[in-house]
Amino acid sequence: MNLAQERRAALCDAALRAGPDAPTLCTGWTVRDLLVHLIVRDRRPDAMVGQMVPLLHGHASRVTADLAAADFEDLVERVRTGPPRIAPTSWPRVDDVANTLEFVLHHVDIVRATAGDQIPEFDDATQQAMLVTLRRMGRLLLRRAPVGVVVVAPGRGRASVRRPPGGHGTVVITGAPVELMVFASGRREHAAVEVSGDEADRAALAATPLGL
Secondary structure (H helix, E strand, O other), rough: OOHHHHHHHHHHHHHHHHHHEEEOOOOOOOHHHHHHHHHHHHOHHHHHHHHOOOOHHHHHHHHHHHHHHOHHHHHHHHHHOOOOOHHHHHHHHHHHHHHHHHHHHHHHHHHHHOOOOOOOOOOOOHHHHHHHHHHHHHHHHOOOOOOOEEEEEEOOOEEEEOOOOOOOOOOEEEEEEEHHHHHHHHHHHHOEEEEEOOOHHHHHHHHOOOOO
């Protein structure tokens, strides 16, 4: 399996352990809702478009309602199986770029919501992939930050992902790459990281929403 497929399988295993009605870190979503989201993302581009186009909201709602009514184990299996072969994300390289981050974060969404501070096991390849992704997407994810941001992954390196705007300094966020990505994606209260820097800069960052 390529990396995204491995993370997909781990997410599905976590979903089965948690159960359909368990909460997630995605506000208002149960594990069932999260699986429906992933199936729509994989298999129903019409419903994805419908979620963004007001005239098609009704169609998107019907698709998601029909999926949500399905047997839970069937939903897990649909996610585990992945997209149809004609989908671009069925190609391993595209899959890794498009889906690895998605599955890592949603795995965390399930586990951290149901097991507190428990940390899912992420192998070296996943950690390295998250560091590469953070270097690529960091400026976008942290674009609202009112301070400069440097991320440090001990033993793996550091990266400056945002220069300090005028009047502010830089904070340093230290942690494993997955945890850094959890922080940058807007799940900061669930990220096992250390934030250091001037107290005012840290407070300004803490008051600012992050992520897409």
